[in-house]
């Protein structure tokens with residue numbers, strides 16, 4: 554089929570690249586969510602955008618579960634906090650805990666109930682054919698990572714805050730969300746509005762010279 558390619562003059566390309574940088578540089582992980590509701594159609598639209606991500610052999614090895622139900626969010630919070638308590642008290646190696654210390658995170662995750670949406674992202678480590686046979690997936694982790702990036706960028710673009718959350722381990726999500734054995738939890742995105750006086754850790758970004766090499 555013909556490619557739907559939109560060309561811009563170089564000045565406009567630069568303007569667009571700068572505008573994108575400006576917008577995406579304002580994205581921060583938020584941990585103080587308000588309970589303000591969010592229109593589910595916005596979430597659905599952002600998931601559709603994530604579904605436009607490239608994927609190994611176009612296998613689209615992702616599944617997104619958008620959770621708004623208070624009872625299910627409560628179950629997820631309880632299970633995540635149980636894992637996080639283990640993690641922060643002894644499971645995490647000392648270096649890992651030291652790396653997290655500046656962020657001030659701990660085992661309490663009230664936002665898992667307070668935020669209007671949780672999006673559990675699953676990676677399909679293998680597919681399942683009509684005959685029930687396993688289908689090998691290529692670059693599933695990479696593909697789902699890219700799709701999740703599209704999702705986070707889309708939610709930010711729509712005016713929502715997110716937190717990338719990875720309770721460790723998070724196999725409990727399969728049970729609570731009734732996902733099949735070929736799917737593994739990839740991460741949990743907390744989505745909503747920040748509280749009006751939300752703060753974020755003071756962090757810095759590595760400069761271009763450190764993150765890129767032009768040859």
Ligand SMILES: Cc1cc2nc3c(=O)[nH]c(=O)nc-3n(C[C@H](O)[C@H](O)[C@H](O)COP(=O)(O)O)c2cc1C
Pocket residue numbers: 580581582583584656658716717718719720740753756
């Ligand atoms: C794969 C991944 C896992 C993360 N897991 C957690 C988490 O479990 N809890 C948390 O509070 N933040 C988590 N974060 C958020 C990071 O701490 C955050 O992205 C980082 O400190 C940079 O801050 P920023 O997102 O505001 O730019 C995670 C981020 C990524 C990409």
